[in-house]
Amino acid sequence: MGSQTRATITERKTRLDGSVVEYACEPLVVEEGRRAVVRYVAEQDRPLEGTDLVLRKGTVTVGHFWTDRPYNVYHWLEGGKTVALYVSIATDTTIEPAAIAYRDLVVDVLIRPSGAIEILDEDELPPTIEPRYRLAIAKALETCVTEGRRLSAEIERETRAVLRT
Secondary structure: OOOOOOOOEEEEEEOOOOOEEEEEEEEEEEEOOOEEEEEEEOOOOEEOOOOOOEEOOOOEEEEEEEOOOOEEEEEEEEOOEEEEEEEEEEEEEEEOOOEEEEEEEEEEEEEOOOOOEEEEOHHHOOOOOOHHHHHHHHHHHHHHHHHHHHHHHHHHHHHHHHHHO
């Protein structure tokens, strides 16, 4: 889990306002049309807005993406230990060998190793958001709140499996 290796897959986030942000990542698992797991190493400290968390330079992010779930999960590790899980509520996820693309639905959920859950950015949702997006947000929040421990265990297991290979 050292430094960044050559990035060969693009993570493309499209915001509700149509703006696009791209991240270069290392692919760990890519099952086209189904799921992907990628890795990224932080190059500088980054405070997580709205929380007391700071992702330190060298923090490893293992991103988990699925085409059939209304969220992506970022597993943050420092020195091999979980810092937190960051659930980004998203829809319209596509997975191809060269790129993972999705529509970001603003709301995020931070799940700490203690099991504590923080819902972030709900106040930033536009009042005119489409009903299908509201439904995706509701489903993702329900999963995080009612199945947070199961989701955390799944992500821990999947991350450990891909980092061993």
